[in-house]
Amino acid sequence: MIGNLESFQDELASSGFPPLVNKLAGVGFRGRATTRDLGPLRLVSLDTPESACIGRERDACGGENLAVKVMARGRTRIEQGRGDAELGPTDLVLLDPTRALRFESTAAAHVTILVPRRELRIRPAQIDRLIGVRIDGSHGPGALVSVLARESARWATEFREAEALRSAAAVVELIAVALEARLGDDQPAPDERLRSRIAGYIEARLADPDLSPPSIAAAHNMSVRRLHKLFEDQPLTVAALIRHRRLERCRAELTESGRTVTAVAARWGFSDPTHFSKLFKATYGYNARALVTSNRAQMTKTRTAGPEEDGGDQGRH
Structure with a gap:
């Protein structure tokens, strides 16, 4: 458990997260961050206290990753792009680390998957529509992503390299399916x-x-x-x-x-x-x-x- 906000933010930065300003962080701040890699994916498990954070827009040159945030415990509200998502346990949301972000959260546990954009074969216009939009994690493809994200974060270190690459490909494919389902693309053009x-x-x-x-x-x-x-x-x-x-x-x-x-x-x-x-x-x-x-x-x-x-x-x- 990290008892210092500055150390916690340094840990997040080393994991690939953009800098955030937490308006509620005080002397008693306590949080936990655990980072594991699964092939080209990075899985970051976080335990955070009640938070109200702002992230500013960053240079797109550093934005090789997209982020899929999966809630395990607690509730959060996230605003990014045109999206305004209210998330509860198992829910997920797609985020772009280069864009401005605002969120408020109860004490919570969540897993964030950092996915290289090149791995997620979804059109930029579709990504724009999905950023900041809640995806139900209680059923359908969203539920599979939610479970896989939380379990992969626990067991990623147990995979051999070849297993990690193949497992990561399966996770990316399921994320794509969940995102496409959220778009309502059941009948593709x-x-x-x-x-x-x-x-x-x-x-x-x-x-x-x-x-x-x-x-x-x-x-x-x-x-x-x-x-x-x-x-x-x-x-x-x-x-x-x-x-x-x-x-x-x-x-x-x-x-x-x-x-x-x-x-x-x-x-x-x-x-x-x-x-x-x-x-x-x-x-x-x-x-x-x-x-x-x-x-x-x-x-x-x-x-x-x-x-x-x-x-x-x-x-x-």
Whole structure:
């Protein structure tokens, strides 16, 4: 438990939260903050006293994440964008850390998931409509997100790296489903159905080195120009979507297999190892080869420790 507001705010800042001014914080302030990572997601569990906070607008250049706040205990009212959400236990809300924010809360416990924008494939216009809007966490997709957020925050450290990546992908997908359901998009427009079909086509053919906007357009009886227009208001272009999904497949395979970087890159359509290595590091901030080395070291350590942990004969070779 942190008994100093300044230390608590430093802890929040190190977890990726924007600075907030708490009008009710006094000498007796006590709060708790626990941060855990799950693949590309960051889960921050907070216990906070009664609060009335203001957050100012920040430079959008630092806004690579969106935040999904899930209430576990207490009540809060949040105003951001056009939204004004009254949240109780299990409810959730989507927030943009770069935008101005105002909220009032009873003593509360909540989990916030910081999600990279690139992972959440929802159009910017839809995000604008969802910011600051209450999502019911008592039933439907919202309930699944609510439960997963709270349980993932408790058990994230138990996941191996490959499990964390796959679990994070499932959490992100459920968040997207809950957000789309809140928009009332049960009957998607024709363009959205077509985009979804094309995304499925891409996913099924990521290993094909010839997968490209022209080949995708031809397979769907449309011009390349029409294909690009279909994705012009999406977070990723067609080419960027292919590249992103291939990199995700590569990262997952490098984490859980003993194959070389060159072999994995070639399997997922990257014919130039040097280009792949540069792209991988630019995307994730670390070297693909280092990931392989770390995985092999972990596998070696596990094999070495296995007999002792199982109570086997340590003198047997």
